[in-house]
Amino acid sequence: MSRIVYVNGEYLPEEEAKISVFDRGFLMADGVYEVTSVLEGRLVDFAGHMARLKRSLAELDMAMPVTDAELEAIHRRMVADNGIEEGLVYMQITRGAADRDFAYPEGATPSLVLFTQKKALIDSAAAKAGLRVATLPDLRWKRRDIKTVQLLAPSMAKMAAKAQGKDDAWMVDEDGFVTEGSSNNAYIVTKAGTIVTRHLSNDILHGITRKAVLSFAREAQMKVEERPFTVAEAQDAAEAFITSASSFVTPVVEIDGTALGDGAPGPVARRLREIYVAESRKAAV
Incomplete structure (x- = not known):
């Protein structure tokens, strides 16, 4: 049918x-x-x-x-x-x-x-194994805050990452800072345990899942910083993850060939995914 x-x-x-x-x-x-x-x-x-x-x-x-x-x-x-x-x-x-x-x-x-x-959103293979991402130049227009249907640049980035044998792409601006993933918002967790993600502006999509996850993180007494971070800082992080409506919270375990932590999904990403799924089940309409 x-x-x-x-x-x-x-x-x-x-x-x-x-x-x-x-x-x-x-x-x-x-x-x-x-x-x-x-x-x-x-x-x-x-x-x-x-x-x-x-x-x-x-x-x-x-x-x-x-x-x-x-x-x-x-x-x-x-x-x-x-x-x-x-x-x-x-x-x-x-x-x-x-x-x-x-x-x-x-x-x-x-x-x-x-x-x-x-789509199986909860029982996700990507969430269990984590994603391997490649970083690529951000070729998109300057109004990424508008959720338009012009998705060719992120599609090209995703395909370029797949050509390298990776799962997804993180896009990087001309100053060397990560903007976001090809279809998701990007985060790192520092070795001190702070969640870092780029602040809202015209440079990134104002993610609905992002907003919810950051709210849950703060409620759980996790420290959050909204600021740019470089690829080098990301590679040196304890862990990383992405958020989107189609993937919820999904760990990132490798960036440009550099494994994060022990190369497995980290505890912060796992906990935030648990919280997000539980809260979404309660609040869904």
């Missing part, structure tokens, strides 16, 4: 889903997206994802195509129709279809698309 997807008011088998060839998401990457994780058939951090969606739309002067209540109802139906007990709901909003022009079209109707993916 094929997935049911949502396209502009219709719930369709994925084979029947269509978007105009003139949609600006296709022509210009003129669109934004969000990914909400699903645990036990319920939505995790949904309010946070919707708040970031509205911010992204506002930054691009793009209209919200439906009301908040309608968007939540669509998410819930997508979860139910596709039998998602554990997995992800992807949502994309574009400026809509219009004749090709760099100027924003007047009167275009935004396009709204949602689809689901079943």
Whole structure:
């Protein structure tokens, strides 16, 4: 049985889903997206994802195509129709279809698309073994705080890392500081036990999972510093990890061939993952 997807008011088998060839998401990457994780058939951090969606739309002067209540109802139906007990709901909003022009079209109707993916989020092989990452130059544009659909640069980074036999990439700015992973926020844990992650700015995505994890860390009396860190500092760290809606908290055990600690997932990352999963199960809606 094929997935049911949502396209502009219709719930369709994925084979029947269509978007105009003139949609600006296709022509210009003129669109934004969000990914909400699903645990036990319920939505995790949904309010946070919707708040970031509205911010992204506002930054691009793009209209919200439906009301908040309608968007939540669509998410819930997508979860139910596709039998998602554990997995992800992807949502994309574009400026809509219009004749090709760099100027924003007047009167275009935004396009709204949602689809689901079943995925084992809790019983994760990556979380058990840890990730090996390669560092690569950050080639993205300067508004990484907007969650746009223009993902070619991080896709290239991920493929370059895989070509080196690694699991993922950490991107590095022109000053030598790590910005974030190809599809996640990046952290290190110093030998003194401090969690370090880059501060919020236009240089990184304002991760919803990041916000929750840092809050849980502080509640657990862990020390947190939001500041840039270099590749060398990361390689000298006791441990490292990433966060995202699709991976929760996942340890990093190697950076550019240098093993961290004993080369196995560290205690801070493991504990934060336990806390995040437990709290998400309680708070999911």
